[in-house]
Amino acid sequence: MAKRVGIEVSIACAEAVRLANVDVVPAYPITPQTHIIEDLSQLVAEGELDAAFIPVESEHSAMSAALGAAAAGARVFTATSSQGLALMHEIVMLAPSLRLPVVMVVANRALSGPISIWNDHSDIMAERDCGWVQIFCENGQEVFDLTLVAFNVVEDERVLLPIMVNLDGFQLSHMIEPIEILDQEEADTYLRPHKAAFRLDVDNPTSMGPVGLPEYFSEAKMAADMALKGSKEVVEEELKRFGETFGRHYNVVETYKAEGAEVIILTMGSISETAMSAIDKMRTWGKKVGLVRIRLWRPFPIEEFVAAVKGAEVIACIDRAVTFGGTAGPVASEVRSCLYHLPGKPAVINFVAGLGGRDVTVDDFVTMVDRAQHYLRKGIFPPYELINIAGEEEKEAESA
Amino acid sequence: MIEIRFHGRGGQGAVTSAELTALAAIGEGKYAQAFPSFGPERRGAPVAAFVRISNEPIRTREKIYNPDIVVVLDPTLLGIIDVAEGLKSNGIVVLNTKKSPDEIKSEFGIKARLAVVDATRIAMETMGIPITNTTLLGALIKSTGVISPLSIEEPLKERFGPIAQKNLDAFHRALAETTF
Numbered sequence: 001m002a003k004r005v006g007i008e009v010s011i012a013c014a015e016a017v018r019l020a021n022v023d024v025v026p027a028y029p030i031t032p033q034t035h036i037i038e039d040l041s042q043l044v045a046e047g048e049l050d051a052a053f054i055p056v057e058s059e060h061s062a063m064s065a066a067l068g069a070a071a072a073g074a075r076v077f078t079a080t081s082s083q084g085l086a087l088m089h090e091i092v093m094l095a096p097s098l099r100l101p102v103v104m105v106v107a108n109r110a111l112s113g114p115i116s117i118w119n120d121h122s123d124i125m126a127e128r129d130c131g132w133v134q135i136f137c138e139n140g141q142e143v144f145d146l147t148l149v150a151f152n153v154v155e156d157e158r159v160l161l162p163i164m165v166n167l168d169g170f171q172l173s174h175m176i177e178p179i180e181i182l183d184q185e186e187a188d189t190y191l192r193p194h195k196a197a198f199r200l201d202v203d204n205p206t207s208m209g210p211v212g213l214p215e216y217f218s219e220a221k222m223a224a225d226m227a228l229k230g231s232k233e234v235v236e237e238e239l240k241r242f243g244e245t246f247g248r249h250y251n252v253v254e255t256y257k258a259e260g261a262e263v264i265i266l267t268m269g270s271i272s273e274t275a276m277s278a279i280d281k282m283r284t285w286g287k288k289v290g291l292v293r294i295r296l297w298r299p300f301p302i303e304e305f306v307a308a309v310k311g312a313e314v315i316a317c318i319d320r321a322v323t324f325g326g327t328a329g330p331v332a333s334e335v336r337s338c339l340y341h342l343p344g345k346p347a348v349i350n351f352v353a354g355l356g357g358r359d360v361t362v363d364d365f366v367t368m369v370d371r372a373q374h375y376l377r378k379g380i381f382p383p384y385e386l387i388n389i390a391g392e393e394e395k396e397a398e399s400a
Numbered sequence: 401m402i403e404i405r406f407h408g409r410g411g412q413g414a415v416t417s418a419e420l421t422a423l424a425a426i427g428e429g430k431y432a433q434a435f436p437s438f439g440p441e442r443r444g445a446p447v448a449a450f451v452r453i454s455n456e457p458i459r460t461r462e463k464i465y466n467p468d469i470v471v472v473l474d475p476t477l478l479g480i481i482d483v484a485e486g487l488k489s490n491g492i493v494v495l496n497t498k499k500s501p502d503e504i505k506s507e508f509g510i511k512a513r514l515a516v517v518d519a520t521r522i523a524m525e526t527m528g529i530p531i532t533n534t535t536l537l538g539a540l541i542k543s544t545g546v547i548s549p550l551s552i553e554e555p556l557k558e559r560f561g562p563i564a565q566k567n568l569d570a571f572h573r574a575l576a577e578t579t580f
Contacts, residue, residue, distance in 0.1 A: 117438075177426075177434075271461060276459050277460045
C-alpha cells in the first residue's frame with residue numbers, strides 16, 4: 001500500500017528509480033551531485049537494487065556510459081546538476097540522435113560564474129536545444145511520480161528518446177516534505193517491463209552512431225525532431241494513465257485560477273507554489289490574476305499553452321535564466337513566438353528572477369504583476385527585466 | 401501555519417532538529433517542510449535550518465523570514481547573530497543556556513518571550529557529548545506544543561538507532577527542565 005511519509009525529495013526520487021528496477025546507474029558521485037545518486041549507490045551496495053552502479057570519473061563519462069549501457073539494452077538512470085550537466089553537454093547532444101531512452105534527473109542549479117551552487121535554470125536552458133524530452137516538477141510528489149512516468153514515456157517505441165526530469169536544486173532536492181511512496185506491486189501495475197527496441201547484439205550486428213553524410217544529415221535531424229514533437233502525445237497518454245491508476249492527475253500545462261484572469265503569471269518549477277499563494281492574496285484584493293505553469297518544456301505544448309492564456313491582457317512571464325543580450329529569457333522567447341501571429345494576444349512582460357538561489361517571494365510576484373500591468377498601461381514593452389537587483393529600486397525611485 | 405528557525409553551529413545537529421520536527425509533524429498527519437540554509441557546510445560555523453508545519457498542504461517555497469519560533473542550539477551564537485531577527489511579535493525564542501530568561505533579556509537585549517534549558521549539561525550527563533539537538537527538541541515541544549512528545553519518538557529512533565535511547569533520555573529531561 002502506498003504510504004505518505006516525510007522524506008527528502010532526492011531520496012524519494014531514488015526510491016522511484018529503485019521501483020523502476022533500473023539495470024545501470026552511471027554517475028559522477030562528487031559535487032555537483034545530489035543525494036539521489038548517493039542513495040542509489042547505497043541501495044545497490046545493500047542489494048536492494050540489482051543494478052550496476054558505475055562511479056565514473058566525470059559527467060562526460062557518466063553520459064557516455066549511460067548511452068553505452070542503453071545501447072546494450074539496459075534500463076539506465078543517471079542524475080546531475082549545473083557544472084556537471086555542462087560537462088556532459090557533448091554527449092547530451094548525441095543521445096537523442098542515437099534514439100536511446102535514458103532517464104536523467106537534473107537538480108537545476110546555476111552555472112558559474114561567479115561560482116554558485118544554488119538554484120536557477122541556467123544549467124538546463126543551456127541544454128534546451130539538445131532534443132531531449134524535458135519536464136519540470138513543482139513539488140516532491142511530482143518528482144517521485146514523474147520519475148516513474150519518465151521510464152514509460154521514453155521506452156515507448158513511438159518515442160525512444162532520452163528525458164530530463166527537472167527539479168529545482170535545493171528548493172526541492174534538499175527539501176523534506178510529505179510524499180506518497182508507492183510500493184513495488186503498485187509501481188508494477190503502472191510501469192511496463194523494460195524491453196529495448198534496438199540494441200547492440202553480436203548475433204544480430206547493427207551500427208549505432210554512424211557518420212551522417214550531407215545526403216542524410218538533415219533527414220536524420222528531421223526524424224529526431226518529429227520524434228520529439230510526437231512524444232507529446234505519449235507524455236499525455238502516460239500522465240493520463242498514471243492519473244487513472246493512482247489518482248494524481250497531471251497535464252502538460254497546468255492552470256490555477258487562470259479562467260477569466262486579466263494577468264497571467266507564467267512559471268516553470270517549484271516557484272509555482274509560491275505563485276499560487278501570491279495569486280490567492282491578490283485575488284482577495286480583487287485583482288484578476290491566475291497562473292499558467294508549463295510542465296512539459298520539450299516538446300513545447302503550443303496549443304495547450306495558447307488555450308491556457310486565451311483572453312488574458314498580459315502575461316508576467318518568469319525566467320530563471322538570463323539570455324544575455326537577447327530579446328527575452330528562454331521561456332518568454334517561446335511564449336512570444338507562440339503568440340506572435342494570433343489576433344487579440346496578451347502582451348508578454350518578461351521578468352528574470354530567482355537567479356543563483358535568490359528567493360522569489362509572494363511579494364515579488366505581487367511586484368511583477370503590478371509592473372506587468374504598469375507596462376501595459378504605459379505601452380512600454382521592454383525585452384526583459386531582471387528584478388530584485390540591489391540598488392535598482394532606489395535608482396528608479398529617484399528618477400520618478 | 402507555524403514557521404520555525406533553528407540556529408546552531410555546523411555539526412551540532414540543527415539540520416537534524418529541523419528534519420525530526422518535520423518528520424514528527426508529518427507522522428501526525430500534518431503537512432511540513434524542513435530545509436537547511438543551503439550553502440557550503442562547515443563544522444563550527446553558524447548554520448540555520450527551517451521548518452514549516454501546517455494542517456493544510458503548504459503552498460510556498462519562500463524562505464522563512466518571520467518565524468513564530470526560533471530555537472538556538474548554541475549559547476555562543478547570542479553575541480554573534482541576532483537570533484530574534486524577524487521573529488513575530490508574539491513569537492518565542494527557545495534557548496540553550498545556563499542563564500535565566502531575565503539574565504538573557506538584559507544581557508542581549510532580547511525582547512521576545514524566552515524558554516530556556518541548560519541543554520549542554522543535559523546532553524553531557526545523558527549522552528556524554530555536547531550535541532544539543534534532541535535536547536532542544538524537548539524544550540521546543542514543552543514550550544510551544546507544536547507537536548506531541550510521542551510523535552518525535554519514531555523518527556528519533558529511526559535516525560539514531562542504537563543511541564536513540566540516550567537521545568530520548570535527553571529529550572525527556574528537557575521536557576521536564578525547560579522553564580519559560
